[in-house]
Amino acid sequence: MVLTLDLPKPPNPVGAYEAVVIRRGVGMVSGQFPLRDGKLIATGRVGAELSLAEGREAAQVAALNVLAQIQKHTANFESLDGLLRLECYVASADGFYHQPQVLDAASELFVGYLGNKGQHTRTAVSVHQLPLNSPIELVVSFACRPNHWHTAID
Amino acid sequence: MVLTLDLPKPPNPVGAYEAVVIRRGVGMVSGQFPLRDGKLIATGRVGAELSLAEGREAAQVAALNVLAQIQKHTANFESLDGLLRLECYVASADGFYHQPQVLDAASELFVGYLGNKGQHTRTAVSVHQLPLNSPIELVVSFACRPNHWHTAID
Amino acid sequence: MVLTLDLPKPPNPVGAYEAVVIRRGVGMVSGQFPLRDGKLIATGRVGAELSLAEGREAAQVAALNVLAQIQKHTANFESLDGLLRLECYVASADGFYHQPQVLDAASELFVGYLGNKGQHTRTAVSVHQLPLNSPIELVVSFACRPNHWHTAID
Numbered sequence A, B, C: 001m002v003l004t005l006d007l008p009k010p011p012n013p014v015g016a017y018e019a020v021v022i023r024r025g026v027g028m029v030s031g032q033f034p035l036r037d038g039k040l041i042a043t044g045r046v047g048a049e050l051s052l053a054e055g056r057e058a059a060q061v062a063a064l065n066v067l068a069q070i071q072k073h074t075a076n077f078e079s080l081d082g083l084l085r086l087e088c089y090v091a092s093a094d095g096f097y098h099q100p101q102v103l104d105a106a107s108e109l110f111v112g113y114l115g116n117k118g119q120h121t122r123t124a125v126s127v128h129q130l131p132l133n134s135p136i137e138l139v140v141s142f143a144c145r146p147n148h149w150h151t152a153i154d
Helices: A052-073 A099-118 B052-073 B099-118 C052-073 C099-118
Strands: A020-023 A026-032 A080-091 A121-127 A136-144 B020-023 B026-032 B080-091 B121-127 B136-144 C020-023 C026-032 C080-091 C121-127 C136-144
Touching (some): A020 A052, A020 C080, A026 A052, A052 A136, A080 A099, A099 A121, A121 B136, B052 B099, B080 C026, C020 C052, C052 C136
Parallel strands (some): A026 C121, A080 A121, A121 B026, B080 B121, B121 C026
Antiparallel strands (some): A026 A136, B026 B136, C080 C136
């Protein structure tokens, strides 16, 4: 069974870069934050200003933005071969080591929504702080079909 | 001369993701830690709880896990074209700037074991702390031959 | 209009790795620092030891080194398909959240110099400290044409 969710409008980049770039079948999504309607749903560090449950919610909101970006650039996922890697940055309190539980909220959403195409490798890094004082930043790379092996830029 | 080493059993992921994903000739290995027999060989920061030599040993143990993951998914390295990048996260004490010496222990192991296929680019980032309070996390991407240009998931 | 700039000599790696690796059309550049003539133009954290303007200058100098590395390995950019991703690590003072402004200095240089081929996705991570006590580390991946789909190692 595959999740059905309404995806948000993909956020615009906050600088002089592209939200998504696809070249030769490799796609990259710029770092996505837990933005809803253009605003961070929370700021601060997981394990301090945010609880584990609030961290998971932030991870899900950022993951929805990742999906929205990919949907926009792969003809509604039709040319998507599948995710490659999810890189996760978690602004973490000292002594908070439960990043995997936080990030499973994003991983499960990808697999629930995309099935096999949503399977991915993952890296998790705790950082002291993130741009905009966001609790979470998610970075995704993906592979897509040859008809999209040319530059597709926002 | 190429190193011969017994590789460990590749560790399982600690969350809802895959250890290795290969799509269209691009392979990704999830963040590997200095786990031996399922346990971290050390915890804490290099330059504080760990000496430089202990940091190098942790880098080698994590690197062996990287090799074990790739071996499992490339038919014993037969379809491996070569490594692309080694991304290194080092939990570091304030004022510890010798990450390159720590990480050369991993880089030298890759080239010693795989020869030209082990050559790679590298990035090093100091962080305050890592998941599980690990001193080291190694993330590797690689290229592999066309017969493996389809999804190969654990 | 495209910028014309004299690119520096690409810096050598500071460890047992390659400056650039290209395999199967995917190119990776090792982490580049704001080195000029072999020396960091500044050390410390943006928002503390460095102002925002000094951080931007450091980002530009690191970006020139990225371009120099790619130029050397793509026959003067002839086989370059285009940049994929710019990953940015910024050593940041507590409470400094203006990484996007710092990094736009690098992004604008890439697009100014390479035009459409310079368009890229971007990630920004604040860290406590970087190797060599550098304020900035830039990591770039790129796609290139099939005639370079084999290993090209420094």
